[in-house]
Structure formats: C-alpha cells, structure tokens
Amino acid sequence: MRVLVGGGTGFVGRALTQLLRSRGHDVTLISRHPGKGRTTWDEVSRLGLPPCEGVVNLAGENVLNPLRRWNESFRQEVVASRIETTNTLAKAIAGAERPPSAWILVTGVGYYRPSPTTEYTEESPGGDFDFFSRLVTRWEAAAKIPGDATRQVVVRSGVVLGREGGAVAQMLWPFRLGLGGPIASGRQPFPWIHVADLVGILAHALEREDVRGILNGVAPSAATTTNGDFARAMGSALQRPAFLPLPSFAVSAIFGPERSVMLLEGQRVVPKQTLESNYRFAFPDLPSALQNILT
Ligand code: NDP
Structure with a gap:
C-alpha cells in the first residue's frame, strides 16, 4: 500500500514509517520542508493528493514544548498546525480522482474531561469544556469527508x-540523576501508550478494512495507571529513586495554568473499540513497556 504520512518526520511518524516499511508498504512524508521521500503541504494544497491508498495525519506543533511560552500566538500555532494540515488532507482526499481506501487522524484523549473516577470509552461524551477538548472537536471535524469511498478512523x-521522543525523553535525565518523582500528588490518572502500540494501531487501521470510527489509543491498563505509578515504574526500570515530587506551582510556572492541566490532571481511558477491533497490544502494562523502552 502507498501511504502518505503528514507530520511523519516527528516522534510517532518515524516509528510509523519504520513499521510500515517493514510490512512492505511504501511511505511518503508530508512536511513543511522539502526533501527526499517527501512532499510539502504547499504541494498537496496546489497539486492535490499524490497517488496513494492510505493517508495518516500526525502533524502538530509540540504543545508541551517547555521553551515556548503559552501565549496567544503559540496557542494559534498549536491550533493551526493541526486544523490546517487536517483540512488540507481532507480536501485533497475529497477531490482525488482515485480516493485512498483509508484516512487516519491521530488526536488526543484531551477530548475527555479530566476526572480521577470517571472511565471513558470511545462512546463517552466530551470535546466541549476547555481549550484542548474544543481543539480535538475542531480537529476531528476538519477530518470529515463526504461519502464512503474512504474509510475514516480517528485514534x-x-x-x-x-x-x-515524547514524555520519556523529556523526563529521562531528572530520573537518571535520581531527581525524578510524581507530578504534584501523583494521584492523577496517567493515560499512556507505548509508541510501538500507537503505530501498531495505525498500521492495523490502515490494513484492516473493517476498522472505522474512533479508537482510543491507550494501553489496556492505562485506566488504572496514575502519574505516581508512572514515576515509580520509571525509577524501578532505571534503578533510581523516584520520590521527589514536582510541585504543581512549578508546573504552572513553566507551562502556564491552561497547559498544565495536561500534567496536573488526567483521564481514565479504556481502549474498548480498539480491543473490539481485534488489535493485540504488545505492551499492555506499564512495567513491561518501560523495561522495553529504558533497558
Ligand atoms: P512531534 O512533535 O514529533 O511533531 C510531529 C510533526 O508535526 C513534526 O515532525 C513536524 O513536521 C510537524 N509540525 C510541527 N509543528 C508544525 C507546524 N507549526 N505546522 C505544521 N506542521 C508542524 O509530534 P508527535 O510525533 O509526538 O505526535 C504526533 C501527533 O500525535 C501530533 O498531532 C500530536 O498532537 C498527537 N499526539 C501526540 C502525543 C504524544 O505524547 N507525543 C499524545 C497525544 C497526541 P515537519 O517539521 O516535517 O513539518
């Protein structure tokens, strides 16, 4: 299958490209920067969709970049990098002479309202209560295309x-130095997934003709994992103490109050449709996932 991957140069995209190529697929990346094996967003907008059977969008400005202040211009970049790229692909797919058979978008569990008790499946309500949840609603709406020539999946x-990359790469050094620990009380849910499983779900969604709709991209045990469990599992995989909590005022000072919700609160998310679609997780529990990543 020829697969076009928007934002394929990033953390998830590199793992997806490797997996798809190992399974015999042909991958072209869409990037802001031209290069070998790539096309650009501008080319897709001007010339339409290159011939392909599958399309995935992973593009998005990194929300938790600690070096960027959370102000209006950064907020707009976070939104535009997701909505405009998704819009470009949805338009190109809808206008394609030979539409691809599958179109897959990765969004986030920020759709669901953070809560220490409520469990969310793909059918649960959300998407209407804060900046990130409304962003997911707009992002998923931008992906919608008319007709059923192309199967649509949102992870x-x-x-x-x-x-x-991602959270582990950002936290590795404090933990290695024995300065790691939970964020705030550590009791907030920690909805996580091993990158191998996220890209596994994407490949499954591309290859399996019966997969469509929303799939939660979290590990089966994520609904019962807290941030404190994550800190303990990191410490144990690295054989380092992990007791030093990062106080909530420090998180708010670095990331700003709106963005720090992502770290100070969390959602208990269940991958119900993902399991029902017969995806088999390689890393269902956190200790084995972190052992694999860190050793
Ligand atoms: P990365 O931060 O690695 O970025 C992915 C790619 O997005 C980059 O390689 C870049 O491609 C492109 N990009 C960055 N900024 C912009 C911009 N301003 N305009 C257009 N394109 C841009 O992301 P991940 O691989 O970690 O995540 C992939 C997707 O999954 C993202 O949409 C993210 O929101 C979502 N996600 C990720 C999670 C995580 O923990 N990593 C959690 C939940 C959702 P280039 O420079 O080639 O243009």
Whole structure:
C-alpha cells in the first residue's frame, strides 16, 4: 500500500514509517520542508493528493514544548498546525480522482474531561469544556469527508512513551540523576501508550478494512495507571529513586495554568473499540513497556 504520512518526520511518524516499511508498504512524508521521500503541504494544497491508498495525519506543533511560552500566538500555532494540515488532507482526499481506501487522524484523549473516577470509552461524551477538548472537536471535524469511498478512523492517543521522543525523553535525565518523582500528588490518572502500540494501531487501521470510527489509543491498563505509578515504574526500570515530587506551582510556572492541566490532571481511558477491533497490544502494562523502552 502507498501511504502518505503528514507530520511523519516527528516522534510517532518515524516509528510509523519504520513499521510500515517493514510490512512492505511504501511511505511518503508530508512536511513543511522539502526533501527526499517527501512532499510539502504547499504541494498537496496546489497539486492535490499524490497517488496513494492510505493517508495518516500526525502533524502538530509540540504543545508541551517547555521553551515556548503559552501565549496567544503559540496557542494559534498549536491550533493551526493541526486544523490546517487536517483540512488540507481532507480536501485533497475529497477531490482525488482515485480516493485512498483509508484516512487516519491521530488526536488526543484531551477530548475527555479530566476526572480521577470517571472511565471513558470511545462512546463517552466530551470535546466541549476547555481549550484542548474544543481543539480535538475542531480537529476531528476538519477530518470529515463526504461519502464512503474512504474509510475514516480517528485514534485518540494518550501520552506516547518511547525512547526517541515524547514524555520519556523529556523526563529521562531528572530520573537518571535520581531527581525524578510524581507530578504534584501523583494521584492523577496517567493515560499512556507505548509508541510501538500507537503505530501498531495505525498500521492495523490502515490494513484492516473493517476498522472505522474512533479508537482510543491507550494501553489496556492505562485506566488504572496514575502519574505516581508512572514515576515509580520509571525509577524501578532505571534503578533510581523516584520520590521527589514536582510541585504543581512549578508546573504552572513553566507551562502556564491552561497547559498544565495536561500534567496536573488526567483521564481514565479504556481502549474498548480498539480491543473490539481485534488489535493485540504488545505492551499492555506499564512495567513491561518501560523495561522495553529504558533497558
Ligand atoms: P512531534 O512533535 O514529533 O511533531 C510531529 C510533526 O508535526 C513534526 O515532525 C513536524 O513536521 C510537524 N509540525 C510541527 N509543528 C508544525 C507546524 N507549526 N505546522 C505544521 N506542521 C508542524 O509530534 P508527535 O510525533 O509526538 O505526535 C504526533 C501527533 O500525535 C501530533 O498531532 C500530536 O498532537 C498527537 N499526539 C501526540 C502525543 C504524544 O505524547 N507525543 C499524545 C497525544 C497526541 P515537519 O517539521 O516535517 O513539518
């Protein structure tokens, strides 16, 4: 299958490209920057969709970049990098002479309202209570295309864990130095997924003709994992103490109050449709996922 991957140069995209190529697929990346094996967003807008059977969008400005202040211009970049790229692909797919058979978007579990008790499946309500939940609603709406020539799948991802980027790469050094620990009380839910499983779900959704609709991209045990469990599992995989909590005022000072919700609160998310679609997780529990990533 020829697969076009928007934002495929990033953390998830690199893992997806490797997996798809290992399964015999042909991958072209869409990037802001031209290069070998790539096309650009501008080319897709001007010339339409290159010939392909599958399309995935992973593009998005990194929300938790600690070096960027959470102000109006950064907020707009976070929104535009997701909605405009998704819009470009949805329009190109809808206008294609030979539409692809599958179109897959990765969004986030920020769709569901943070709560220490409520469990969310793909059918649960959400998407209407804060900046991030409304962003997911707009992002998923931008992906909608008319007709049923192309199968549409949305994967709502939790925190992606992997060696090459994301949360683990950001936290590795404090933990290695024995300065790691839970964020605030550590009791907030920690919806996580191993990057190998997120890209596994994406490949499954591309290849399986019966997969459509929303899939939660979290591990089966994520609904019962807290941030404190994550800190303990990191410490144990690295054989380092992990007791030093990061106080909530420090998180708010670095990320700003709106963005720090992502770290100070969390959702208990269940991958109900994902399991019912017969996806088999390689890393269903956190200790084995972190052992794989860190050792
Ligand atoms: P990355 O931060 O690695 O970025 C993915 C790609 O997005 C980049 O390689 C870049 O491609 C493109 N991009 C960045 N900024 C912009 C911009 N301003 N305009 C257009 N394109 C831009 O993301 P991940 O791989 O970690 O995540 C992939 C997707 O999954 C994202 O949409 C993210 O929101 C979502 N997600 C990720 C989670 C995680 O824990 N990592 C959790 C939940 C959802 P280039 O420079 O080539 O243009």
